[in-house]
Amino acid sequence: MEGTTYQIKNMVCPRCITVISSELEALGVKFGIDKLGEITILDQGPVDMAAIKQVLEKHDFEMIQDKDELVVEQVKLAVLDLVHGRETTNNLRNSDYIAERIGQSYSSLSKIFSKREGVTIEKFIILQKIGKVKELLEYGDMNLSEIARKLGYSSVHHLSNQFKAITGMTVNEYKDTEEKERNS
Structure with a gap:
């Protein structure tokens, strides 16, 4: 998958994947999820990262920035x-x-x-x-x-x-x- 991979905090079960998937689809974001705790935003031009972060936080997920x-x-x-x-x-x-x-x-x-x-x-x-x-x-x-x-x-x-x-x-x-x- 060509794109940028992000680690997601609190993404611990298949239901989490379902929630994140439906929210990202609603935003029109092209993405892939290979495993729990990780999403890849596919290269598709400009992406509204603020909107993605807001949607994740709405469901108690967050992008992990710190190593x-x-x-x-x-x-x-x-x-x-x-x-x-x-x-x-x-x-x-x-x-x-x-x-x-x-x-x-x-x-x-x-x-x-x-x-x-x-x-x-x-x-x-x-x-x-x-x-x-x-x-x-x-x-x-x-x-x-x-x-x-x-x-x-x-x-x-x-x-x-x-x-x-x-x-x-x-x-x-x-x-x-x-x-x-x-x-x-």
């Missing part, structure tokens, strides 16, 4: 893919997966991420995993052993301890709370 901000967004997308997008059946460590995907050393990624976000990549991964655990518990299709396996936990005990540390409640307490909310 460190781009790294943070790439790490977030890699973590989201790691936690939400694939089974953890291979033996690749999270840090190796992220470094390989972004093409930088994990050490430098970690420094930039921690400085910008105020949380380590490891903590961000844990928070995403606990969010996914909650989602899977709400669906009720999987038991805790299956959830632990799916998310790459070494044991149900490890998942349970992490869940309690993050949420302040046990998995059973959380499930009871969810049941009460659904029944009321």
Whole structure:
């Protein structure tokens, strides 16, 4: 694709692509989207970048201008893919997966991420995993052993301890709370 590629912050799911696509089409902009977090504005003469930025911001997206901000967004997308997008059946460590995907050393990624976000990549991964655990518990299709396996936990005990540390409640307490909310 010939054009200029821009990184887009908060573009994290297929629905985001749909929203951005319909907005850019309404503006008459020729574009391409090869992957989450990235759009290419195709060469077509003058483009009203202010209008594009305004449309993106209307939906809580924004063009990333800063190099460190781009790294943070790439790490977030890699973590989201790691936690939400694939089974953890291979033996690749999270840090190796992220470094390989972004093409930088994990050490430098970690420094930039921690400085910008105020949380380590490891903590961000844990928070995403606990969010996914909650989602899977709400669906009720999987038991805790299956959830632990799916998310790459070494044991149900490890998942349970992490869940309690993050949420302040046990998995059973959380499930009871969810049941009460659904029944009321």
